[in-house]
Amino acid sequence: MEEILNQYETVALDDVKFWFKAGKISDFPTDGGSCIKYKGKQIAIINFERRNEWYACQNVCPHKMEMVLSRGMIGSSDNTPKIACPLHKNNFSLVDGSNLSGNDYSIATYPVKIVEGEVLIGFID
Amino acid sequence: MMKIIVVGNGMVGYKFCEKFISKNGHEKYQITVFGEEPRRAYDRVHLSEYFAGKTADDLSMSTANWYEENNIILNTSELITDIHREDKTITTHLEKTHFYDYLVLATGSSAFVPPIQGVEKEGVFVYRTIEDLDAIMTYAKKIKQKGATEAAVLGGGLLGLEAAKAVRDLGLNPHVVEFAPRLMPRQLDKGASDMLQSKIEELNIKIHLQKSTQFIDGTDCITGMMFEKEELLKVDMLVISAGIKPRDELGRGAGLEVGTRGGIVVDNKMLTSDSSIYAIGEVALYNQMIYGLVAPGYEMAEVVADQILGSEKVMRETIDMSTQLKLIGVEVASFGDPFIEHQDGIPIVYENKFNGIYKRINVSHDGKLLLGGILVGDSSDYNTLFQIYSNGMKLPDNPEDLILGSRGGESSTMGSAMDLPDTAVICSCENVTKGAICCSITDGSCETLGDVIKATKATSGCGGCKPMVVDLVKETQKSLGKEVKDVVCEHFAYSRQELFDIVKINKFTNHNEVLGTVGKGDGCEVCRPVLSSIFSSIYNDTANKHITSQDTNDRFLANIQRNGTYSVVPRMAGGEVTAEKLIVIGEVAKEYNLYTKITGAQRVDLFGAELNDLPAIWKKLIDNGFESGHAYGKSLRAVKSCVGNAWCRYGMDDSTTFAIELENRYRGIRSPHKLKGGVSACIRECAEARGKDFGVIAVEGGWNLYICGNGGANPKHAVLLAEQIDKETVFKYMDRFLMFYIRTAGPLVRTATWLDKLEGGLDYLKKVVIEDSLGINETLENEMQTLVDTFECEWKQAIEDPEMMKRFSHFSNSEDRDDTIEYVVLRDQKMPKAW
Numbered sequence: 001m002e003e004i005l006n007q008y009e010t011v012a013l014d015d016v017k018f019w020f021k022a023g024k025i026s027d028f029p030t031d032g033g034s035c036i037k038y039k040g041k042q043i044a045i046i047n048f049e050r051r052n053e054w055y056a057c058q059n060v061c062p063h064k065m066e067m068v069l070s071r072g073m074i075g076s077s078d079n080t081p082k083i084a085c086p087l088h089k090n091n092f093s094l095v096d097g098s099n100l101s102g103n104d105y106s107i108a109t110y111p112v113k114i115v116e117g118e119v120l121i122g123f124i125d
Numbered sequence: 126m127m128k129i130i131v132v133g134n135g136m137v138g139y140k141f142c143e144k145f146i147s148k149n150g151h152e153k154y155q156i157t158v159f160g161e162e163p164r165r166a167y168d169r170v171h172l173s174e175y176f177a178g179k180t181a182d183d184l185s186m187s188t189a190n191w192y193e194e195n196n197i198i199l200n201t202s203e204l205i206t207d208i209h210r211e212d213k214t215i216t217t218h219l220e221k222t223h224f225y226d227y228l229v230l231a232t233g234s235s236a237f238v239p240p241i242q243g244v245e246k247e248g249v250f251v252y253r254t255i256e257d258l259d260a261i262m263t264y265a266k267k268i269k270q271k272g273a274t275e276a277a278v279l280g281g282g283l284l285g286l287e288a289a290k291a292v293r294d295l296g297l298n299p300h301v302v303e304f305a306p307r308l309m310p311r312q313l314d315k316g317a318s319d320m321l322q323s324k325i326e327e328l329n330i331k332i333h334l335q336k337s338t339q340f341i342d343g344t345d346c347i348t349g350m351m352f353e354k355e356e357l358l359k360v361d362m363l364v365i366s367a368g369i370k371p372r373d374e375l376g377r378g379a380g381l382e383v384g385t386r387g388g389i390v391v392d393n394k395m396l397t398s399d400s401s402i403y404a405i406g407e408v409a410l411y412n413q414m415i416y417g418l419v420a421p422g423y424e425m426a427e428v429v430a431d432q433i434l435g436s437e438k439v440m441r442e443t444i445d446m447s448t449q450l451k452l453i454g455v456e457v458a459s460f461g462d463p464f465i466e467h468q469d470g471i472p473i474v475y476e477n478k479f480n481g482i483y484k485r486i487n488v489s490h491d492g493k494l495l496l497g498g499i500l501v502g503d504s505s506d507y508n509t510l511f512q513i514y515s516n517g518m519k520l521p522d523n524p525e526d527l528i529l530g531s532r533g534g535e536s537s538t539m540g541s542a543m544d545l546p547d548t549a550v551i552c553s554c555e556n557v558t559k560g561a562i563c564c565s566i567t568d569g570s571c572e573t574l575g576d577v578i579k580a581t582k583a584t585s586g587c588g589g590c591k592p593m594v595v596d597l598v599k600e601t602q603k604s605l606g607k608e609v610k611d612v613v614c615e616h617f618a619y620s621r622q623e624l625f626d627i628v629k630i631n632k633f634t635n636h637n638e639v640l641g642t643v644g645k646g647d648g649c650e651v652c653r654p655v656l657s658s659i660f661s662s663i664y665n666d667t668a669n670k671h672i673t674s675q676d677t678n679d680r681f682l683a684n685i686q687r688n689g690t691y692s693v694v695p696r697m698a699g700g701e702v703t704a705e706k707l708i709v710i711g712e713v714a715k716e717y718n719l720y721t722k723i724t725g726a727q728r729v730d731l732f733g734a735e736l737n738d739l740p741a742i743w744k745k746l747i748d749n750g751f752e753s754g755h756a757y758g759k760s761l762r763a764v765k766s767c768v769g770n771a772w773c774r775y776g777m778d779d780s781t782t783f784a785i786e787l788e789n790r791y792r793g794i795r796s797p798h799k800l801k802g803g804v805s806a807c808i809r810e811c812a813e814a815r816g817k818d819f820g821v822i823a824v825e826g827g828w829n830l831y832i833c834g835n836g837g838a839n840p841k842h843a844v845l846l847a848e849q850i851d852k853e854t855v856f857k858y859m860d861r862f863l864m865f866y867i868r869t870a871g872p873l874v875r876t877a878t879w880l881d882k883l884e885g886g887l888d889y890l891k892k893v894v895i896e897d898s899l900g901i902n903e904t905l906e907n908e909m910q911t912l913v914d915t916f917e918c919e920w921k922q923a924i925e926d927p928e929m930m931k932r933f934s935h936f937s938n939s940e941d942r943d944d945t946i947e948y949v950v951l952r953d954q955k956m957p958k959a960w
Contacts, residue, residue, distance in 0.1 A: 004945070023938050031636075032673020034937045042936075042943070050637060050647050060945075066689040067935075067943050071677045075649030077615065084650035086677035086685055091650075 004065050007041055008058035008108035010097055016111055016122030022056075025117050033070035033083065035059045036121070043110060043121060044070035046094060048081055055094040056110040056121050061085045063105050127154045129433065130215060130225040132205050132375065134160025136169055137406030137422035138231035139186045144423075145430040146195050154433070156197045157223065161204040162254060165189070170419055173287045175258050176294040184255075208379035210399055227401055227433055230376055230389060231426075234369035234407040234415070239279075243341030244365070252278075252288040252366045264362060265295040273361035274298055277350055279338065280367035281308040283452070288366045289330050290453045300331045300358060302350065307334065312448065312459035316476060317499045320483035324455045324502065333358065369417055371408045384410040393439040395429050403429045416444055420553050427556065445515065447553070449500075449507045455481075456504035461497025461514045462487060470496045475528050477502075484528040486510065493519055495527075508593055512542075516549045542596045543604075551597065552583035552590045562594060566601045574598045611871055614651040616644045621655055621797065622869045628659050635660075636674050654679070655872045658759060661795035662867050665912050667919035668758065669929055678757035681933065682920055683739055686732060688946055688957035691739060693719070693731040694756035695746050696792065699766045699784035699804075700727025709749040713742055720954045726763035726801065728754060733955055737942055740933050743920045752918040753793070759873070760795050764788040764802035767811035769823075778823035780806035783852065787821070790856070791863065793916050797870040797879075800863070801835070815843045818876040819859060827851050832862055832890075833880040841877040844887055847895060857906065861894045864905040 022036045022045055030049040035042055042059035059067050064087060072086040074094070081094040091100040097107040111122035129145075131138050138158065145151050160166070167184040175184060192199040204218040208228065216222050236251035238244055248268070250261050265276070274297060278289045281303030289299040301308075307318035308325075322332050333352075342349035342357065349359045376389040382398040383389055388410030395403045395411075405425035407417055416422065421444045431438035447460035465472065465487040475484045482502035489496055495514045500507055506528060513520065513527070521527065542551075547560030565571040565580050577598055578584055584591045611620050619627065624639070633639045636656050640648055648656075653674035660666045668679040678684050683691035695710070710729050714721045717738055719731040734742055743753075756762060766784030770776030784804040791800070803814030804821045814820025820831040820843045827849040834843025847858060870879040883890060892898040923929045935943045947958040 027937050029673050029932065034932075035935060036938045037936045037941060042945075045937070048647070050640075064687070065945075066687070067945050068677070068685070068689045071680065071685070073650040073653050073674065073676070074647070075616075075653065076647035077649065079646065081647065082649070087687070087689075089650060 004060055005062060008060065010108045011110050011122055011124055013111045013122065015124055017124045019113065019120040019122055022119045022121050025114065025119060028119065032074060033072065035067070035070040038121065038123065039125075042067050044083070045112070045119065045121070046070075046074055046081075046083065048074060048094070051076075051081060053081065054112040054114065054119065055081065055083075056112045057083070057092070057094065057097060058108045061087055061090070062107055063088060063090055069107070127226040128224060129154050129156045129227045129229060130223060131156060131158045131229045131231055132215070133231035133233055133372075133406070133408075134158050134162065134166045134199065134201065135231060135233045135406065136166060136186065136419060137233070137426050138229075139166035140423045141229060141231060141405060141426035141430060142192075142195070142197055144427050145433070146197070148430055148434055150434045158192070158197060158199045159203050159205050159217065160199070160201050162256070163202045164255065165192075165199070165201070167255065169253075172252075172255075172258065173291040173294070175255065176262070176291040181255050205375060208375060208402070210379055210402070213401060225401070227403065229429055230397070230402065230404040230408055231406045232372040232375060232408045234371050234417070236365060237368040237370040238365055239338075239367055241338050241341060243343070243347070246341050246343055246347045247345055248343075248347035248361060249341060249363045249365065252284065252291070252364050258291070261291075261362075261364060262295060265292075265297060268361045269296060275300060275360045276362040276364070277302055277358060277360040279350075279363060279365045281305070281332065281334070282311065282366070282368070283309060283448075283450070285366040286325070286452050288364045289325075292362075292364060293328070293330060293453075297362065298329060298331070300333060300360060301325075302333045302336050302338065302358070304337055305334070308332065309457070309459075311446075312457070312463060313499055313501070314464060314485065316474060317457075317459075317483045317485065317501045320476070320478070320481060320501045321452070321455060321457060323478075324481050325453055328453060330453065369407060369415070371410070371415055373408055376402075376404065376408070384413065388415050393428075393442070394432050395425050395440060396432075403432070405429055411440060412442075412444070414444070416446070418446065418448065420445075420556070423554070424556055445553075447511055447515075449504050449511075456500065456502060458500040458504040458507040459498070460507070460511050461495070463497045463499045465496050473525050473528070475525075486524065486528055488520065488524050492524060495520055495524070498528075500528075508590065511553075512545055512549055512551075516546050518545075542593045543600045551593050552581075555582040557581045557583040559597060562597050563601045566598065567605065613655055613872060614649055616640065616646045616648050616652050619643070621659075621871050624655065625659050625662070625868055628656070629663055634664065636671060648674070650676075651872065654759075658795045658797070658872075662912075665915045667793070667917060667922060669919050669922050669926075672932060676759075679759075681736060681739065682743075682753065682757060682923060683734065684757045686957065689943065690732070690946060690957070691734050691736065692756070693734050693739070693742055693746075694724065694728060694754040695751035696754040696763075696788070697728040698788040698792075699764060699781045701781060701785060702728075706750060709746065709751070713745055716745075717742055718955060720951075720956060724756075726756075727765050728756075728763060730756070733948070733957070735942060735946070736933055736935050737940075740924050740930055744924050747918070747921050747924065753920040755793055758793075758795065759798050760793060761788065761791045761800045761802070764804060765812045765814070765817070766804045767806055767809075769804075769806035773806060775809060776806035776823070777825070778806050778828070780804040780812065780821075780823060783821060783828075784812075786852075787819075787856075787859070790913055791859075793919070794863070794867075794912050796863070796867050798873050798875045800876070816840065817843060819843065819862070821855055824849060828855055830855050830858055833876040835875050835877045837875075839877070843877075844880075846887075846891065858894055860909040861902050861905045862890070864909045865890075865893060865901075 020038050028047040033044045033046045044057050044059045046055040059069050072084045074083050082091050084091050092107045097109040099106050113120050166186045205215050206218050207216045214222050214224050236253045276292045276297040277300040278285050279302050281301050289301050292299040336352045339351045341347050349357050371388040373383050373389050377383050389397050389404040391404050391409045391411050397404050406422040428438050428440050449458035470487045470489050472487050484500050486498040487496040545559050549559045551559050565577050571577045571580050583594050654676045657671045657674050668675050672680050714731050720733050722730050724730045764784040764787045766780045769780035801817045802819045803812040803817040805812040805814045806823045815831050815834050816836045822829045829848045830846045831843035832846045834841050948955040949958050
């Protein structure tokens, strides 16, 4: 199980080596998540239209290692944008992946940018 | 720095440390603890859970670094051998000497082993420490391999019955042997003991009462117990749990005053005959009694902590021995004087052998005071009864209402927790009074329930007082003029009912509109589905709308399982299905390799469907005449039925047809929580209709309509709304009842809880639904009719719309499947690989 989690590490904007084209804006539902495949990885993309923001994070739930985070609901807590895991409602900050439910699980996040209607995700590998 | 030495690291010794360091002035003292056992203090009350899989760590009272963090020196595996009172020192078995200013003896007790010939034989154990338990487990394993099946427990008291459960958990057949003519002789009377016995015997635990063991049979190992009249009980193991013996040898050796039957004599300051030495817990003889319960032990610990720090706190004169516990799954409680006889009071007894319930209350001759009582099988009244007893509150006019419930009257038998005096002890484990709880809020130091629990420790013991603490906190907040509102979440300062009205009046149709106008922030996983459900209730929007604001089950119109796959449940109204349709289900299950199981709602559940396959699966089902079963929605699940008079020789009416009609009328309608129904064709009630949110039962002259029942964690029987009514009236009342519930219940509140909280209760609901006291019935009926008329199968909707189908793909940039899902084989089917 560890090896699944080890694949996912937060990428800082300054460290991005490669911008991956994940799709067009219209491929992604609004104010919710969906999942894309990049090499062996599953990445959840969040089109937070309400805030005019985009986020990306690992799709795997760090609690039970299931590929489900993108099917969770998004929202905010004290103005921090967040995603709730659909399995057990663990909340994670979309900004830095930290846990907002008071336990130890956290998630990896990735930079997103929009260029000419294309959604790009930043990776280092 | 002054030095305190605590001898003994059991529950009470630990509690002393905890209480002491929480008090002002403790910094001037250095506490050193000695324990002879190798581990930190652990919870002996829950010892039997060790057999059920808990580890020594789980049972530990503290974390590993708790002592260090609090500057307490803990020496485990070190036994104190002598006290030298003249120079205030102790020596340990390692021949170390320590000086003390105050000595606290918390040496507890050991198991009392009766002087029976042969108790030294192999296979005879006591039940006291984790080491005892380890030895019992090892021995049980050994003899089981040799084919042994029977084991005895000597002692039918509280601990003995716990031990019997432990023996059963080890896979042996327990025999409880008790000298007295009844179980738990100190707490229960004969009637209660009989009830407990029959409940326990159902669990395959044999009870042998009035047996005096003459000797233990066997050459080296135990093979049996010989009772009087040469009666032999063949067993291969014996666990003795026949009482406790205070560990007073240390005090005795030091010349402290001890009782004739053991125990170190203490006064109400818990001081022994030496003014520097205290004794607490099961070693202390107070009022010529040893108290084998945790609560008095904790109180003694508190008294000593206060005494050392210079306060005047002393032990209460009479110690309450009331207990409430679950023994082998059976609720048992006893309080006050459980046995009172004619000259002092009058017992009122309720006995229901059918349900296994025995209740007894002892009332004073003038009928004004409650003196004690016993509850077996159902101890839910314990908190109320105990408060009435311990605070000397006046009894209601018909004291029997206290155990039978108010029958017919309007008022409940017991007012709110706020009626209790401030001195009433609400949490007896931590000795927290009503005054302390309320005061923590009125003085401004606490705001929420969580704050109160943190500050007072109330509810942190057995947790039995939680409902009362919740009520007290709520009521106190109210009395301060703080509006206690069940708001949906941080984004809306409204209850679900208010949001419902806001959406309806303003004709809002989407989340952003509502958030922007009456909410704040961006919503969350709590308020988004609430709003989606409200839109459904008002506009009959299916879950294909607002898809990112639907719970994951609604978003994909299927129930998510633990490995991220989904289950598929087509509707089979009333549990009726043709052979052809059953074959289609079988074909689908085969084609997509789905795990197949019959549900409790008389239909078939197909598990392990991947997101990408859901549309094809549903297309095949719909093409063959099925529709969504809404097993994923907060909506009507199914209406269960018995076969009815079409086949059954007892049936009084056609229950299956009625169930199908009900299910088809209310299918797909979104509600605050799931809804289940049932229809039975006679009072034998094979459909278990009274365990549902609504249940209809055929009787002479029509149907009885029951509402607001449920199974689950808190089973509740549905209550009678109307009797002997015709079908048409059932539908009419049902429309009104359901719509009223949908409009007014909080999020995820089932009908039973809703009715519980509804002001005025069932009487009020009857007035609204039957007598139209609010004048809204026509509106409710019309609203329901609109929902019924505009029903659409959302799965049909989804598979016919290519745009909607897009969401049933694991990746948005690839046709690939999720390749991380793994299965193993289970009884010829598949199941997810364990986490």
